[in-house]
Amino acid sequence: MGPAGKAYGLDMTDEMLDLARRNAREAGVANAEFLKGEMEAMPLPDGSADVMISNCVVNLSPDKDAVFREAYRVLRPGGRIAIADIVVRGQMPRLLQRSLELWAGCLAGALQEDEYRSKLAAAGFGEIDIEVTREYTASDAEGAGLGGLLQRYGKRGEETLGFVSAMVRARKPVLSRSPERSEGAVEGPVNG
Numbered sequence: 528m529g530p531a532g533k534a535y536g537l538d539m540t541d542e543m544l545d546l547a548r549r550n551a552r553e554a555g556v557a558n559a560e561f562l563k564g565e566m567e568a569m570p571l572p573d574g575s576a577d578v579m580i581s582n583c584v585v586n587l588s589p590d591k592d593a594v595f596r597e598a599y600r601v602l603r604p605g606g607r608i609a610i611a612d613i614v615v616r617g618q619m620p621r622l623l624q625r626s627l628e629l630w631a632g633c634l635a636g637a638l639q640e641d642e643y644r645s646k647l648a649a650a651g652f653g654e655i656d657i658e659v660t661r662e663y664t665a666s667d668a669e670g671a672g673l674g675g676l677l678q679r680y681g682k683r684g685e686e687t688l689g690f691v692s693a694m695v696r697a698r699k700p701v702l703s704r705s706p707e708r709s710e711g712a713v714e715g716p717v718n719g
């Protein structure tokens with residue numbers, strides 16, 4: 528973002544907003560504005576953003592369909608999303624999954640890769656790309672103090688655990704179709 532651009536930061540907690548505002552002040556960034564709100568109902572107008580980015584947030588939402596619908600609404604036609612997220616591949620034993628959630632926080636509610644694609648497509652997005660940036664192994668979890676639990680499930684060393692870090696990219700088509708939604712489609716765009 529150049530000096531002529533504008534960035535909005537969105538979070539639902541006062542603590543994170545205070546931190547973000549302090550960081551922006553200390554960095555001398557004047558063209559960023561921080562908004563209190565939820566990603567399932569973004570406090571931004573339709574078609575108001577070129578790009579939406581997030582890191583380890585979407586997986587925390589209990590209603591990802593609403594998040595993607597909102598991203599689509601707030602983006603301008605042709606606008607893009609780039610979401611760093613945890614994506615589940617394969618099956619993990621429930622107990623193991625719950626414990627890793629404690630370790631990795633961002634695992635809570637992570638989607639399967641196929642679900643991610645279909646939810647984005649249902650919201651209206653195209654050019655969907657999920658790039659795996661890291662695959663977690665038993666060694667990673669052992670390093671987080673979960674060795675005992677992993678042994679119980681016979682997972683060790685470089686054995687993979689069924690979830691990865693990924694960069695999820697997609698674009699709102701320039702010529703929008705009505706996304707699949709129950710209550711009236713919003714034509715037009717966007718977020719920050």
Ligand SMILES: C[S@@+](CC[C@H](N)C(=O)[O-])C[C@H]1O[C@@H](n2cnc3c(N)ncnc32)[C@H](O)[C@@H]1O
Nearest residue numbers: 537538539540543564565566567582583584587
């Ligand atoms: C794991 S942290 C994100 C860290 C940050 N993006 C980073 O890269 O350091 C998750 C953040 O998402 C926020 N959050 C969680 N659910 C949210 C929601 N439904 N709407 C808006 N913010 C939410 C939390 O308040 C928290 O600040």
